[in-house]
Amino acid sequence: MCGILGIVGKGPVNQALYDGLTVLQHRGQDAAGIVTVDNGMFHLRKANGLVRDVFHSRHMQRLTGNFGIGHARYPTAGTSSSAEAQPFYVNSPFGIAFAHNGNLTNAHELADEVFRIARRHINTTSDSELLLNIFAHELQSIAGLTLQPDDVFQAVSRVHKKIKGAYAVVAAIIGNGMVAFRDPNGIRPLALGKRQTELGDEYMVASESVALDVVGFSFVRDVAPGEAIYVTEDGQLHTRQCVDNPSHSPCIFEFVYFSRPDSFIDGISVYASRVNMGRKLGQKIAREWADLDIDVVIPIPETSNDIALQIAQELNLPYRQGFVKNRYIGRTFIMPGQTQRRKSVRRKLNAISSEFAGKNVLLVDDSIVRGTTSEQIITMARESGAKRVYFASAAPEIRFPNVYGIDMPSANELIAYGREIDEICELIKADGLIFQDIEDLVEAVREENPQITRFETSVFDGIYITGDVDQEYLNRLDMLRSDNAKQIPQMELCNLEMHNLDSD
Numbered sequence: 001m002c003g004i005l006g007i008v009g010k011g012p013v014n015q016a017l018y019d020g021l022t023v024l025q026h027r028g029q030d031a032a033g034i035v036t037v038d039n040g041m042f043h044l045r046k047a048n049g050l051v052r053d054v055f056h057s058r059h060m061q062r063l064t065g066n067f068g069i070g071h072a073r074y075p076t077a078g079t080s081s082s083a084e085a086q087p088f089y090v091n092s093p094f095g096i097a098f099a100h101n102g103n104l105t106n107a108h109e110l111a112d113e114v115f116r117i118a119r120r121h122i123n124t125t126s127d128s129e130l131l132l133n134i135f136a137h138e139l140q141s142i143a144g145l146t147l148q149p150d151d152v153f154q155a156v157s158r159v160h161k162k163i164k165g166a167y168a169v170v171a172a173i174i175g176n177g178m179v180a181f182r183d184p185n186g187i188r189p190l191a192l193g194k195r196q197t198e199l200g201d202e203y204m205v206a207s208e209s210v211a212l213d214v215v216g217f218s219f220v221r222d223v224a225p226g227e228a229i230y231v232t233e234d235g236q237l238h239t240r241q242c243v244d245n246p247s248h249s250p251c252i253f254e255f256v257y258f259s260r261p262d263s264f265i266d267g268i269s270v271y272a273s274r275v276n277m278g279r280k281l282g283q284k285i286a287r288e289w290a291d292l293d294i295d296v297v298i299p300i301p302e303t304s305n306d307i308a309l310q311i312a313q314e315l316n317l318p319y320r321q322g323f324v325k326n327r328y329i330g331r332t333f334i335m336p337g338q339t340q341r342r343k344s345v346r347r348k349l350n351a352i353s354s355e356f357a358g359k360n361v362l363l364v365d366d367s368i369v370r371g372t373t374s375e376q377i378i379t380m381a382r383e384s385g386a387k388r389v390y391f392a393s394a395a396p397e398i399r400f401p402n403v404y405g406i407d408m409p410s411a412n413e414l415i416a417y418g419r420e421i422d423e424i425c426e427l428i429k430a431d432g433l434i435f436q437d438i439e440d441l442v443e444a445v446r447e448e449n450p451q452i453t454r455f456e457t458s459v460f461d462g463i464y465i466t467g468d469v470d471q472e473y474l475n476r477l478d479m480l481r482s483d484n485a486k487q488i489p490q491m492e493l494c495n496l497e498m499h500n501l502d503s504d
């Protein structure tokens, strides 16, 4: 679930792009990149690592210009090679830098087409490089010497017809402007912001509204599913719907886990949706576990904090912070391998024994995916002296792989795959386990914007809204991207793009 952003400003944008990326860091911890445009030239800095490690002052000084885009990566296709860090670049037409959040489900077929029809070479295994080349090819076949808004919108319409899957995209086109678009189902989020200055209006797009807040742009609206935004280098905004029948089915996992609580996505406060999840799950616990003697509700930091507080209120029980989070360790679920994920849980969370000693505790998490966190946390609670440990998950059982930008490629790695609740409970060694019902989860999020009638919920129900995902596809994905597959050493890919500002 990468983070993307772009700004067409009236003054230097390097610091704003950097600041925006730091607040989108929770969407991708593997690599970061910024491209700025200055005087008809691109300046690029990208590398593996966190935003604060990738950009040093010497890079920032050279990222000059009033227009640029940025990306924080969490790989869901290809490899973790630094050559697949984004933004990507092609020199024709015009010179395009490109950042993508999401995952294409027909990348396999497209790779062949890009070569056969467009005679374009792709030098990495990234679906985003493919997407860029498809966009560039369509733009090339439409545009004259100068790019008109119509050309941009026509190219995006053609791209929508060719590609399948989930995508929110931002591109910088030299000499022209910034293009951003969102897939026809609106699976991945994208927000538009504006700032008025004495020199004229500045525009910004970002995966989450929190990036607009922090950089000082006001939220204008969400980019609609299928819509494209074109902001010329001199700050003229053009927008157009580029598909005939858009549907709006945002990814529900953005609300469960991915997004920051202070973001609004598609008119929904992420925070409020989590509070609603807590209310619904609290009510279910009160109904089904009325005879349980729970003493205290304890969240598993960080994402579940708001959910657990609401559960405690519903149950009229004390809410206590029983675990302390090491603020220097990132999110464990989006780390690349199971060994690293396992080790990081223990490094990240430590128990305050007095909160557990002699008590029956209800631990709350937003979700149980591989079970890495829950199993270790329950052991820690017991070692700290808890009498009984009950566990509640604000998301239902996750039984199906994700193909739209969350790296859950293999059903076998999911703890709930092929298991009933009592089996999962036994595996994580809890005294009781309860999951949110899918209807309640959907309702918890929908309550905040009833106009949205459908969410992308495939990890819970196996229904893939793009209609192109079958068992053969899932088998291939498993073969390519399961944790076992990723352990096979891969050749480091070469970065054949424009000069990347030095890393020394």
Ligand SMILES: O=P(O)(O)OC[C@H]1O[C@H](OP(=O)(O)OP(=O)(O)O)[C@H](O)[C@@H]1O
Binding pocket: 257, 300, 301, 302, 303, 304, 330, 331, 332, 333, 334, 365, 366, 367, 368, 369, 370, 371, 372, 373, 374
């Ligand atoms: O069952 P698992 O495979 O362990 O995955 C689920 C856990 O991973 C996430 O936490 P993470 O540490 O990524 O981030 P957080 O600090 O935002 O909660 C999520 O909040 C759950 O705690």
Ligand SMILES: NC(=O)CC[C@H](N)C(=O)O
Binding pocket: 001, 002, 003, 073, 074, 075, 076, 077, 078, 084, 100, 101, 102, 103, 104, 126, 127, 128, 405, 406
């Ligand atoms: N999480 C994402 O949005 C990933 C984008 C793209 N598929 C990549 O792997 O780089």
Ligand SMILES: [Mg+2]
Binding pocket: 300, 301, 302, 303, 304, 365, 366, 373
């Ligand atoms: Mg967590």
